[in-house]
Amino acid sequence: MADYTLRLRRYSPESGEAPYWEEFEVDLDGKRSVLDGILQVKDRTDASIAIRCSCRAAICGSCGVRINGKPNLACHMHLDHAAENAVDGVITVEPMGNMPVIKDLIVDMDAVHWKKIQRVTPWLLPEGEEPEREHIVPPESMIDVTQTMACIQCGACVSDCLSMEVDPLFIGPAALAKSYRFVGDPRDGQQFERLRDLAEDPHGIYDCTHCFNCIEACPKGVAPMSQIMRLRRIAGDHEINDRNNGHRHEASFVTLIRDYGLLHEAELLPRSYGGDSWFGKFHPRAGQELASSLPSIVKALQRRKVTPKLAMLGHKIAKPDLDAVKRIYQQVGDQEERFELNLYVVGEEDEPSGTEPAHADAAGGHLPAERSPNQ
Numbered sequence: 257m258a259d260y261t262l263r264l265r266r267y268s269p270e271s272g273e274a275p276y277w278e279e280f281e282v283d284l285d286g287k288r289s290v291l292d293g294i295l296q297v298k299d300r301t302d303a304s305i306a307i308r309c310s311c312r313a314a315i316c317g318s319c320g321v322r323i324n325g326k327p328n329l330a331c332h333m334h335l336d337h338a339a340e341n342a343v344d345g346v347i348t349v350e351p352m353g354n355m356p357v358i359k360d361l362i363v364d365m366d367a368v369h370w371k372k373i374q375r376v377t378p379w380l381l382p383e384g385e386e387p388e389r390e391h392i393v394p395p396e397s398m399i400d401v402t403q404t405m406a407c408i409q410c411g412a413c414v415s416d417c418l419s420m421e422v423d424p425l426f427i428g429p430a431a432l433a434k435s436y437r438f439v440g441d442p443r444d445g446q447q448f449e450r451l452r453d454l455a456e457d458p459h460g461i462y463d464c465t466h467c468f469n470c471i472e473a474c475p476k477g478v479a480p481m482s483q484i485m486r487l488r489r490i491a492g493d494h495e496i497n498d499r500n501n502g503h504r505h506e507a508s509f510v511t512l513i514r515d516y517g518l519l520h521e522a523e524l525l526p527r528s529y530g531g532d533s534w535f536g537k538f539h540p541r542a543g544q545e546l547a548s549s550l551p552s553i554v555k556a557l558q559r560r561k562v563t564p565k566l567a568m569l570g571h572k573i574a575k576p577d578l579d580a581v582k583r584i585y586q587q588v589g590d591q592e593e594r595f596e597l598n599l600y601v602v603g604e605e606d607e608p609s610g611t612e613p614a615h616a617d618a619a620g621g622h623l624p625a626e627r628s629p630n631q
């Protein structure tokens with residue numbers, strides 16, 4: 257048995273008192289979980305500590321908390337591992353972010369997480385005549401959605417989503433990953449309508465800023481941001497030019513890198529609203545956007561994050577490097593079919609035994625790659 261110190265954030269909104277931290281000692285084997293530690297404290301020292309849990313086996317998703325500042329499942333983190341990564345060995349446990357606290361370590365999942373899940377119509381909408389029995393689909397057509405199906409709705413990705421912190425109305429990583437589960441399902445008949453809805457929503461797929469936090473946070477390897485990018489790519493395939501201009505803005509990043517090798521800030525706006533050249537395509541909405549961005553631009557200039565010359569003329573890379581970038585674009589563009597790395601499902605069906613397993617560990621621990629066609 258070893259001794260560990262847990263530092264828990266306590267808060268009861270109804271008490272009228274401010275949140276506070278409280279430390280407790282637990283004596284448990286290091287391979288027992290942080291949840292076990294909290295339950296021991298509850299059992300032996302203070303029964304009023306509130307935490308939600310059920311399966312204690314990383315299956316139900318109930319025990320999501322922040323451990324040492326990072327979202328995780330309390331039942332999925334060993335005490336010794338948590339102590340190793342803690343300041344002075346004191347394991348801090350606090351409620352997840354981006355959701356209101358009900359009490360101590362329990363957050364209101366209904367107010368945020370489940371509301372957003374409802375937003376994406378989280379059920380199959382098949383079209384056509386009902387089959388006599390079940391819908392039969394080839395197993396390989398389900399590869400892309402397998403990853404999203406591993407989600408246990410713990411809310412870890414929601415907790416650390418930076419976009420949601422800035423825009424609480426953002427549909428968010430968990431709900432958008434859930435949406436891909438149906439967009440990518442060959443049995444669903446509303447792919448286009450779902451995508452158009454998520455693209456047109458100002459808090460939809462183009463509200464994600466690629467911060468990667470959700471990928472790091474997910475204890476199941478769902479990689480919600482990757483699912484959002486898939487949604488965007490398929491929306492692009494359908495030529496959904498949303499009113500938020502998200503698709504064209506994203507496409508302009510792609511063409512800028514192709515043409516310059518690096519981002520060219522001054523050309524980003526006109527391309528997002530107009531086309532490939534600076535002159536003659538300056539859309540009125542780009543002017544509005546530019547005006548609203550002026551305070552940030554001035555601040556960036558004042559802080560020397562950018563110089564007027566660099567902003568106007570763009571960054572330059574050596575010609576051989578630019579040629580190399582162009583060759584990559586050429587090679588990718590020449591492919592008849594688009595392939596994506598699916599880092600979740602691995603192996604081939606007729607792979608000889610003794611090689612990598614056919615499916616990744618659901619806990620997300622072992623994820624070699626296979627190329628799988630996307631839609």
Ligand code: FES
Pocket residue numbers: 308309310311312313314315316317318319320329330331332
């Ligand atoms: Fe079920 Fe932790 S208690 S996931």
